[in-house]
Amino acid sequence: MAMKIGNEKFKDNVNKQMEDTFMRGAVAGAQERLRTRRLDAAEELGNWEEWRSHGEEIRQHTLDHLDYYLQELSENLQKRGGHVFFAATAEEANDYVKGIVKEKRAKKILKAKSMVTEEIGLNGVLEQEGCDVIETDLGEYILQLDDHDPPSHIVTPALHKNKEQIKDVFTEKLDYKLTSKPEELALHAREKLRQEFLQADIGITGCNFAIAESGSVGLVTNEGNAGMVSDLPDTQICVMGMERIVPTFEEFEVLVGLLTRSAVGQKLTSYITALTGPRTAEEADGPSEFHLVIVDNGRSGILGTEFQSVLQCIRCAACINVCPVYRHIGGHSYNSIYPGPIGAVLTPLLGGYDDFKELPYASTLCAACTDACPVKIPLHQLLHRHRQVIVEREGRAPISEKMAMKAFGIGASSNPLYAAGSKMASSVMKPFTKDETISKGPGPLKAWTEIRDFPAPNKERFRDWFKQHEKESGKL
Amino acid sequence: MIQNKERFLANVASRLSRTEVLTERPSRNWNYRPQDKTLTDKTQDELVDILRDQCRLIHTELIETDSSGLPEVLAETVAAYGGGPLAIWQDHRYDAFGLREQLATWPNQGIDVHEWDPSIGHDNIGIVEQANIGITFSDITLAESGTVVLFSGEGKGRTVSLLPHKYIALVPKSTIVPRMTQAAQRISKQVQDGEAIASCINFITGPSNSADIEMNLVVGVHGPVKAAYIVIEDR
Numbered sequence: 001m002a003m004k005i006g007n008e009k010f011k012d013n014v015n016k017q018m019e020d021t022f023m024r025g026a027v028a029g030a031q032e033r034l035r036t037r038r039l040d041a042a043e044e045l046g047n048w049e050e051w052r053s054h055g056e057e058i059r060q061h062t063l064d065h066l067d068y069y070l071q072e073l074s075e076n077l078q079k080r081g082g083h084v085f086f087a088a089t090a091e092e093a094n095d096y097v098k099g100i101v102k103e104k105r106a107k108k109i110l111k112a113k114s115m116v117t118e119e120i121g122l123n124g125v126l127e128q129e130g131c132d133v134i135e136t137d138l139g140e141y142i143l144q145l146d147d148h149d150p151p152s153h154i155v156t157p158a159l160h161k162n163k164e165q166i167k168d169v170f171t172e173k174l175d176y177k178l179t180s181k182p183e184e185l186a187l188h189a190r191e192k193l194r195q196e197f198l199q200a201d202i203g204i205t206g207c208n209f210a211i212a213e214s215g216s217v218g219l220v221t222n223e224g225n226a227g228m229v230s231d232l233p234d235t236q237i238c239v240m241g242m243e244r245i246v247p248t249f250e251e252f253e254v255l256v257g258l259l260t261r262s263a264v265g266q267k268l269t270s271y272i273t274a275l276t277g278p279r280t281a282e283e284a285d286g287p288s289e290f291h292l293v294i295v296d297n298g299r300s301g302i303l304g305t306e307f308q309s310v311l312q313c314i315r316c317a318a319c320i321n322v323c324p325v326y327r328h329i330g331g332h333s334y335n336s337i338y339p340g341p342i343g344a345v346l347t348p349l350l351g352g353y354d355d356f357k358e359l360p361y362a363s364t365l366c367a368a369c370t371d372a373c374p375v376k377i378p379l380h381q382l383l384h385r386h387r388q389v390i391v392e393r394e395g396r397a398p399i400s401e402k403m404a405m406k407a408f409g410i411g412a413s414s415n416p417l418y419a420a421g422s423k424m425a426s427s428v429m430k431p432f433t434k435d436e437t438i439s440k441g442p443g444p445l446k447a448w449t450e451i452r453d454f455p456a457p458n459k460e461r462f463r464d465w466f467k468q469h470e471k472e473s474g475k476l
Numbered sequence: 477m478i479q480n481k482e483r484f485l486a487n488v489a490s491r492l493s494r495t496e497v498l499t500e501r502p503s504r505n506w507n508y509r510p511q512d513k514t515l516t517d518k519t520q521d522e523l524v525d526i527l528r529d530q531c532r533l534i535h536t537e538l539i540e541t542d543s544s545g546l547p548e549v550l551a552e553t554v555a556a557y558g559g560g561p562l563a564i565w566q567d568h569r570y571d572a573f574g575l576r577e578q579l580a581t582w583p584n585q586g587i588d589v590h591e592w593d594p595s596i597g598h599d600n601i602g603i604v605e606q607a608n609i610g611i612t613f614s615d616i617t618l619a620e621s622g623t624v625v626l627f628s629g630e631g632k633g634r635t636v637s638l639l640p641h642k643y644i645a646l647v648p649k650s651t652i653v654p655r656m657t658q659a660a661q662r663i664s665k666q667v668q669d670g671e672a673i674a675s676c677i678n679f680i681t682g683p684s685n686s687a688d689i690e691m692n693l694v695v696g697v698h699g700p701v702k703a704a705y706i707v708i709e710d711r
Contacts, residue, residue: 030691047510054508061504067489068498074478080675083477086484096479138697139688156688163690182689186697193698198605214667216677224684224699227638231676232601242488247504249667253660254511264687267530267621268656271699272679274663280675282630284592284600296484303491 002090002121003337003351005150010358013333023152023160023330030159034321037265038372045261055258056376058251059312062243063303069212069245070294076215080277082290090120090297097122097204097237100291101129104235106201112219112226113137114206115154115315116241116295118337119350122204134196136225138189142166145173152331152339155263155317160330193225203229203287207240208314209255210292213248216276217292220256222269230275236287238275242294243311249274255314258374262316298350307382310345312375317342319369319379325362334359341369345382353394360386361398400447425457432456515620515654523619523652524707530622534682535695537704546708547578550644553704554609557642560587563607566594566631570613573646573708592633600633610640610700614647616662617705620655623681624705627674634676643683643700648710 006013017023042048062069074084087093101109109131111117123133135144139158143149146169151157158166163180170176170185174192178184205226209218217238219226230236246252252274260266279286302311320326320340331339336347336356344359360383369379391397397405411421432438432445433456441449448454489497518526524540531538541549554562560582570576582589590603604610612632614624624645628634637643653659656679666673684699695701 026690033691045514047514050508050510054506054510057506057508061502064492065498065502067485067492067494068500068502070488071481071485071497071499072501074481078478080672084479084481086478086480088480088484088487092480136698137688138686142688156691158688159691163692166689182692182694185689186686186694190697194605197698198601213664214673216673222684223686223697224638225697227634227678228698231634231638249660249664250657253656257656266681268618268623268679268681270534270681270684272623272681274677274679276673276675276677278675279628280630280672282594283628283633283675284594284597285633285635286628286676294484296487300487300491303488304493 003119003347004335004355005332005337006335008335010333010335010362013335014329017330017333018328020160020330022162024328026159026162027330028327030153030156031321031327034264034317038262038318038321041261041265041267045257051254051258052374052376054254055314055374056312058246058254059314059375060309062246062251063308063311066243066245066303069247070242072212073210073215073245074292074294076213077277077290077292078215080215082215082277082292084292084294086294086296088296090295093120093239093293093295093297094122094125096293097239098125098129100235100237101126101131101202104201106235107132108196108200109133109202109204110196110200110229110233111135112203112205112221112229113140113157114204114239115337116206117204117239118151120239120295120297122239134193134200136193136197136223136229137221138186138223141189141193142169145169150332151337153317153320154315154338160332197228197232200229200233202235202237203233204237204239205229207238207244207292208259209252210240210245211249211252211274212245214276216274218252218256219271219273219275220259220269221271222264222266224271227271227273230273230287231285234287235289235291236275236278237291237293239293239295242296242299255375259314259316262318262372262374302349306385307345307349309377310342310349310382312377313342313346314375316374318372318374322368322372324364324366324368329362334362341379341383342377345379345386348386353390353396357390357394357396358398360390422461422463426459429457511655511657514657518619518654520649520652523654524649526619527617527622527652527705527707530620531682531705534622535685535703536622536682538707539704540707540709542709543573546573546646546706547575549706550575550611550646551578553644553706554582554587557609557644557702557704559608560589561607562587562589563604563610563636563640564589564591565612565633565636566592567613569646569648573648573710592631592636594630601635601639604633604635605639607640609642609644610636610638611644611646612637614645614651614705616659617647617652618654618656618659618679619652621681622705623656623679625659626678626680628676628678629674634678637678637680638699641700642702643680643704645680645703645705647705647707649707650710652707
């Protein structure tokens with residue numbers, strides 16, 4: 001799986017997803033819980049706006065000096081015996097990892113949740129090499145068992161599935177015989193995965209934040225699976241998006257606190273681990289070989305542009321949890337591993353407008369995302385900017401918008417046409433009008449009135465009203 | 477070994493309108509520092525109160541005692557968690573806190589104790605994996621979040637807190653600081669002083685958990701299913 005998760009058109013995806021009533025209920029409920037938890041955690045901390053501003057300045061500073069900090073990170077990790085590979089593309093990153101797998105003759109590879117390895121499609125590449133690649137985050141494990149069902153949320157990837165569906169997957173794939181109680185399902189996964197952990201040749205993790213001053217990699221989980229993946233196999237590979245870095249432990253602490261509160265409303269998650277190179281000569285557990293793969297894959301193309309602030313993202317999904325559009329269409333509609341407002345901004349930048357030009361329109365521009373973002377990315381402004389670029393620079397506005405604008409252009413530029421059109425509007429729409437509203441509109445109005453009413457054109461035109469008004473006030 | 481660095485960083489620098497990669501450390505002049513005024517005015521006793529309240533939220537039992545009561549409290553907690561086998565660090569603090577006698581007593585009661593042994597290397601892992609309870613000291617303890625911070629090292633295997641079915645952290649009261657800020661500052665100072673930091677620094681907050689199935693909280697997924705902190709009055 002790469003960043004793009006299917007070949008269907010955006011509209012077809014949306015129509016299909018809107019039919020899925022379980023998914024829509026699950027998404028709405030999850031949004032509500034996650035949103036409330038975040039607000040409670042922010043209130044409890046106090047000075048939330050000051051924390052956000054600090055988070056923003058840290059992220060901006062780091063991006064503005066990214067070359068320095070990546071250099072510092074790589075040199076410090078090397079001093080601790082780690083290997084660093086800078087990968088300009090997904091292919092370079094995958095080839096490097098493939099090289100390690102071949103050298104180690106690795107068969108079993110365990111992974112902790114990582115968005116960037118999804119983005120570069122690493123699992124598929126390793127499976128083609130004949131490796132057994134096992135996801136260990138419970139949500140991702142469920143999706144992987146279910147014939148690689150794509151994730152629908154960046155923090156809780158199996159959000160769209162209910163426990164009955166999960167039980168069915170376990171029954172079919174794991175010979176599971178118990179009930180759909182989450183405790184029993186989780187215990188079964190624990191037992192299955194514990195054996196895998198102990199036999200793994202290579203562990204692969206992502207990276208929430210690398211720490212430049214010490215050459216460390218920071219991982220944030222609740223389940224403890226990242227610890228298993230990094231402690232047990234003899235070789236560890238961390239894959240990080242190149243912007244996921246902070247200068248020192250002091251900034252690491254600030255961003256981890258913003259991440260855990262914004263993502264799940266916890267002060268800290270159960271496991272936060274800072275790994276610095278392989279185990280030392282005196283130590284008996286931990287990997288003997290440590291590799292860090294730093295991935296560009298389109299990110300540098302965003303740096304230095306009007307979209308740079310999207311690279312401030314710390315992948316907390318707070319924007320997703322407040323988005324009214326995501327609430328209705330769900331994660332799969334975005335056709336990208338990055339859904340919601342952050343996905344609608346980021347996906348077209350990484351994947352191009354050809355495949356993803358609809359995404360910036362999957363927003364009401366209500367700015368709830370911008371208000372929720374713990375590092376103050378102006379998400380709704382970036383979505384608006386995307387639309388401007390799509391229309392002005394790319395010349396590919398949506399067809400309906402193009403037709404409407406063209407029709408308005410013709411109608412408004414000719415005096416007789418405008419007069420005739422505006423006079424006729426009321427009577428043309430009369431068959432569709434009831435109580436001053438249109439609830440079943442024709443043609444281009446159909447998509448709108450399927451879900452809400454449209455106000456009927458006023459019987460009296462503004463121009464006629466104005467003439468009459470002036471006459472009555474004696475000015476003519 | 478570092479590969480592909482020059483080309484990669486030259487591109488990043490040019491995107492940032494620089495002709496060469498920045499080699500001078502940028503100064504960090506933050507306009508905001510909310511961490512300096514968060515819980516920094518609390519006394520050590522107030523921090524214990526905060527830790528106690530937080531432990532309720534993270535499904536972690538908090539027990540308070542002093543050095544003389546510690547062996548008994550630990551024995552009770554171990555019994556309540558179903559006894560051995562136990563896995564512990566090779567750590568002089570067990571002696572400093574008067575636990576050596578208790579550690580010697582357990583095997584006579586049929587409770588195996590595995591003390592981390594660097595000389596047997598990876599074989600430690602298999603033994604620890606079979607342990608019912610892992611017991612370690614906390615190196616730094618964060619009151620706000622209810623977190624124990626563990627630095628890996630020669631006798632301090634990282635898996636002791638992760639693989640056993642339950643986990644007990646011994647928390648000397650003097651290790652308690654307000655929040656992660658103070659731990660981060662201490663580690664950062666080590667780096668600046670040129671000391672080697674631990675290869676694995678674990679911030680552990682209660683037992684492992686997941687909410688991946690219908691957003692229901694399940695306590696105990698890959699790591700321990702239960703956790704207790706024993707706070708020891710030590711000054």
